Amino acid sequence: MTTPTVTERGRLTALRAAWLFDGSGSALIPDPLVVIDGGTIVAVGSGAPAPDGADVVDLGGAALLPGLVDTHVHLAFDASADPVAALAARSGEETLEAMTRAGQAALAGGVTTVRDLGDRDYLSLGLRGRPGLPTIVAAGPPVTTPAGHCHYLGGVAEPTEAGVRAAVREHVERGVEVIKIMASGGTLTPGTYQHLPQFTLELLRAAVDEAHRHGLQVTAHAHAVAAIADGVAAGVNGLEHVSFWTEDSVNAPAELIQLIADRRTIVGATVGMVPVPGLAPPPAVLARIPLMMANMRRMYEAGALIVAGSDAGIGPVKPHDVVRHAPAMLRDIGIGQAEALRMITSAAAGVIGLGHRKGRIAHGFDADILAVDGDPITHPDALHRIRAVYARGTAAVSPARVGR
Ligand SMILES: [Zn+2]
Numbered sequence: 001m002t003t004p005t006v007t008e009r010g011r012l013t014a015l016r017a018a019w020l021f022d023g024s025g026s027a028l029i030p031d032p033l034v035v036i037d038g039g040t041i042v043a044v045g046s047g048a049p050a051p052d053g054a055d056v057v058d059l060g061g062a063a064l065l066p067g068l069v070d071t072h073v074h075l076a077f078d079a080s081a082d083p084v085a086a087l088a089a090r091s092g093e094e095t096l097e098a099m100t101r102a103g104q105a106a107l108a109g110g111v112t113t114v115r116d117l118g119d120r121d122y123l124s125l126g127l128r129g130r131p132g133l134p135t136i137v138a139a140g141p142p143v144t145t146p147a148g149h150c151h152y153l154g155g156v157a158e159p160t161e162a163g164v165r166a167a168v169r170e171h172v173e174r175g176v177e178v179i180k181i182m183a184s185g186g187t188l189t190p191g192t193y194q195h196l197p198q199f200t201l202e203l204l205r206a207a208v209d210e211a212h213r214h215g216l217q218v219t220a221h222a223h224a225v226a227a228i229a230d231g232v233a234a235g236v237n238g239l240e241h242v243s244f245w246t247e248d249s250v251n252a253p254a255e256l257i258q259l260i261a262d263r264r265t266i267v268g269a270t271v272g273m274v275p276v277p278g279l280a281p282p283p284a285v286l287a288r289i290p291l292m293m294a295n296m297r298r299m300y301e302a303g304a305l306i307v308a309g310s311d312a313g314i315g316p317v318k319p320h321d322v323v324r325h326a327p328a329m330l331r332d333i334g335i336g337q338a339e340a341l342r343m344i345t346s347a348a349a350g351v352i353g354l355g356h357r358k359g360r361i362a363h364g365f366d367a368d369i370l371a372v373d374g375d376p377i378t379h380p381d382a383l384h385r386i387r388a389v390y391a392r393g394t395a396a397v398s399p400a401r402v403g404r
Pocket of ligand 1: 072
């Protein structure tokens with residue numbers, strides 16, 4: 001470890017703990033020292049002395065890990081029983097307040113970066129960079145068809161090539177960082193169907209081409225088998241959900257699974273659920289869950305690039321810090337816990353375009369750090385015993401308040 005020098009920006013902070021998961025490795029590093037200068041990690045060592053003059057924060061027996069990265073959230077949905085109705089009843093100003101509370105809840109739960117894959121009227125863009133909130137990567141309203149899935153969020157495109165290109169261009173002009181397109185229907189929108197595609201292959205191609213021309217990635221909400229196949233054929237960068245939904249079950253063709261893996265199409269696995277007593281998923285979902293988990297396992301074995309995206313906000317089982325529950329669910333799919341942790345830290349940061357400064361505890365990375373009680377690789381439950389959260393170097397959950 002190099003010895004950092006104190007800059008004129010102020011004193012350094014040095015975090016001490018018992019263990020460190022750095023976001024990219026497979027094992028815990030003992031006796032870590034993480035030195036923070038402002039919002040940036042300037043040194044990481046093991047068994048090293050703190051630099052002279054640094055404020056030392058001793059987290060005792062805690063384990064440090066990178067702040068969590070959720071690749072799929074909806075800050076505008078409030079995790080109530082009917083988030084669509086709740087949103088419809090709110091003015092723009094009230095929605096911004098609710099979205100701020102959602103972001104604060106995420107941060108308090110250790111989620112320091114979120115990719116919002118569907119807000120209303122581009123409201124999430126105005127929250128980017130606000131202190132006290134996670135770092136936000138924003139898609140704005142999802143591009144959808146007239147009366148299509150989540151049409152009420154404001155992202156309706158005329159279902160023509162010119163219409164789809166115009167919708168993508170409007171998103172570009174508003175300053176989004178990624179295009180989300182609704183390639184199939186979804187449960188939140190009556191009158192749309194998860195087993196049916198919403199766009200033709202040609203229109204998906206036009207959307208992808210227009211987004212790529214402007215340097216933006218595209219990720220497609222895709223339940224229906226045809227929507228998944230068309231998305232891959234159109235060259236989307238990512239797929240969300242990937243449930244291979246059919247009218248009465250699920251059906252994942254082996255060739256399509258292999259194509260997803262070979263093309264390196266990012267699979268956003270919708271994992272992470274808070275147990276809520278008395279609340280079960282709808283029967284249509286419940287019956288398919290074991291099959292969807294098995295297909296996720298098949299994609300994993302085929303070598304697909306999988307990250308966790310919780311869909312936080314869409315119901316009571318999905319509060320805004322729910323991604324902490326993803327590793328337990330990934331374990332049930334058969335994914336090892338170190339890899340599961342990478343799927344909510346470094347790998348997640350990589351797929352949302354922030355792999356150079358998020359998701360790892362390493363020199364030069366943003367000082368987004370979560371301290372938990374226990375070993376998060378052996379015991380995923382440790383992620384729920386939060387001792388401290390730092391976002392860009394500022395304590396969002398302070399060790400003093402949490403206690404020892
Ligand atoms: Zn979603």
